[in-house]
Amino acid sequence: MILDVDIRHRQGGFALDACFQSDGRLTALFGPSGSGKTTIVNAVSGLVRPDHGRIAVQGRVLVDTKNDIVVPKHKRRIGYVFQEGRLFPHLDVRYNLLFGRWFTPRGERKASFDHVVDLLGIAHLLDRRPSTLSGGEKQRVAIGRALLADPHLLLMDEPLASLDEARKAEIYPYIERLRDEGGVPIVLVSHSVAEIARLATSVVVLSEGQVIASGPAAEVLRHTGFFAQSGLTEAGALIEARVSRHDEAYDLTVLQARAGTLSVPSLLHPVGTSLRVCLRARDIILSLKAPEGMSALNVLPGLISSIDIGEGASVDVQLDCGGDPVVARVTRKSVEELGLRPGVAVHAIIKSIAFDPEALGVTGGENM
Amino acid sequence: MEGLSPEEWTAVRLSLKVAFVAMTASLVPGVAIAFLLERGRFWGRQALDVLVHLPLVLPPVVVGWFLLIGFGRRGPIGAFLDEHFGIVFSFRWTGAALACAIMGFPLLVRAIRLSIAAVDRRLEDAAGTLGAHPVWVFGVVTLPLILPGIIAGMVLSFAKAMGEFGATITFVSSIPGETQTIPSAIYAYTQVPGGEGGAMRLTLVSIVISIGALWLSEWLARRVRRKVHA
Numbered sequence: 001m002i003l004d005v006d007i008r009h010r011q012g013g014f015a016l017d018a019c020f021q022s023d024g025r026l027t028a029l030f031g032p033s034g035s036g037k038t039t040i041v042n043a044v045s046g047l048v049r050p051d052h053g054r055i056a057v058q059g060r061v062l063v064d065t066k067n068d069i070v071v072p073k074h075k076r077r078i079g080y081v082f083q084e085g086r087l088f089p090h091l092d093v094r095y096n097l098l099f100g101r102w103f104t105p106r107g108e109r110k111a112s113f114d115h116v117v118d119l120l121g122i123a124h125l126l127d128r129r130p131s132t133l134s135g136g137e138k139q140r141v142a143i144g145r146a147l148l149a150d151p152h153l154l155l156m157d158e159p160l161a162s163l164d165e166a167r168k169a170e171i172y173p174y175i176e177r178l179r180d181e182g183g184v185p186i187v188l189v190s191h192s193v194a195e196i197a198r199l200a201t202s203v204v205v206l207s208e209g210q211v212i213a214s215g216p217a218a219e220v221l222r223h224t225g226f227f228a229q230s231g232l233t234e235a236g237a238l239i240e241a242r243v244s245r246h247d248e249a250y251d252l253t254v255l256q257a258r259a260g261t262l263s264v265p266s267l268l269h270p271v272g273t274s275l276r277v278c279l280r281a282r283d284i285i286l287s288l289k290a291p292e293g294m295s296a297l298n299v300l301p302g303l304i305s306s307i308d309i310g311e312g313a314s315v316d317v318q319l320d321c322g323g324d325p326v327v328a329r330v331t332r333k334s335v336e337e338l339g340l341r342p343g344v345a346v347h348a349i350i351k352s353i354a355f356d357p358e359a360l361g362v363t364g365g366e367n368m
Numbered sequence: 369m370e371g372l373s374p375e376e377w378t379a380v381r382l383s384l385k386v387a388f389v390a391m392t393a394s395l396v397p398g399v400a401i402a403f404l405l406e407r408g409r410f411w412g413r414q415a416l417d418v419l420v421h422l423p424l425v426l427p428p429v430v431v432g433w434f435l436l437i438g439f440g441r442r443g444p445i446g447a448f449l450d451e452h453f454g455i456v457f458s459f460r461w462t463g464a465a466l467a468c469a470i471m472g473f474p475l476l477v478r479a480i481r482l483s484i485a486a487v488d489r490r491l492e493d494a495a496g497t498l499g500a501h502p503v504w505v506f507g508v509v510t511l512p513l514i515l516p517g518i519i520a521g522m523v524l525s526f527a528k529a530m531g532e533f534g535a536t537i538t539f540v541s542s543i544p545g546e547t548q549t550i551p552s553a554i555y556a557y558t559q560v561p562g563g564e565g566g567a568m569r570l571t572l573v574s575i576v577i578s579i580g581a582l583w584l585s586e587w588l589a590r591r592v593r594r595k596v597h598a
Binding site: 045046047073074075076077078079080082084086088089090099100102103104145146149 | 488490491493494495496497498499500501502504508509512513595
């Protein structure tokens, strides 16, 4: 198990009671602000000492209050990328990057300086001062600094929260590469479903200090109810698709998934690239018959596997489209009028325009 | 105007020596006390704070008197140091340095303490997660960040020592060549007929030294600030 957390902690009026395990290469801690995400990563890194409980990373016990074990933070070997970078202002980029290395035992210095610098595209910044870097550059340096200390786990606390969309888009590919290289497992704190849909392999959903769901990303994201508080409209099915061709005449890119073909607004990825696509539940319409005379380009035939009745007007209809799980958020009224129930064959209709490019990630395969 | 007489040179050299020793000797305790006061959470912190600041608010003569009864030959601390370590303060230049160090100490501590308060502690946390032991964090993160404050404190302490008069003269008197610093020499000149020339010359010297110290500290602080915050 990469991460095994079972802690209780009280801080003012806030009570955290979190228990989860994760084996994901990139575990996302999701929840609205004040749900306890940062407290958990602070407890893992040693910045916060939980009142009770146990934390183990890659089998190594870091905290076990019952047995009076609390490993001090400088001995934990947990990398931490903070929301605001926290680069050392009195050191240039090179010495910021090398900072953790001084304190890493010689035999455990595995990360290659040149490789990390290359991976994050920061070679041209080495002689600069942190104050002269842009927000995106600072975060890349902060990631590099954490990696070069050869951590057993890399924590990222909303590392992109302070950046605008363009800067975020600039950093996502680096995090994807980090995840797919498989070196250091990552825990990413996020309150953006699109970000999770793009990056996470496992998801832990928190609400008011409690874990309300955890598991593989595709599994958790399909249940929109877990995201009721902050990300309801963004949740949906994660499927893997390959770029099969670019239709330049219409500015579209055609993707091939097990469920069928999907046309989406033109993407820059070359043909053959493996992508993870989030099909948001709210963007999907269900039809009993194959639609005709309609503008939507994407129609995926499938069978209803289950129906999650929630509160209010809407329900989540889980589909199996040729082996790909798809989820549609429709009204309870439609479910009754169309007679939807498990086993019924339906067509899922998705507008091409509905794809969120931010939630579209490159995968190295086996990262769903 | 003619140059300085040998006696005046002696006073200048002595003043510089006393001020330099006072500043240097109070540096490490100054940083330590500043840290205790700013970061420490212990019983009696308030009392320590008041104690450190006393020389700032007490009449210097009172501080000198305390030193005389505490560190004099027959004073409890003075007798102990003399007996066990052979260190004598009373009527020696070392006593002048002690008086100057104590008078300048609150200024030194205040300047350093302000810079410690301004340190972003999250940087220290970050250094910890990168594997740095707290002692190293202090050495390679905190210390460089508070360096401008330390320099400012050292200059204040030096300037205070150059000008210290009341506590020094009360504690160690004004013995030419041993404890007669620039201020007490100026005072001595003003007490004798025809001493105006000497008083004027020493006054000019002390102005030059003060401005020089100020300029040096500005220059150092600017260099360091550029390194730290550029």
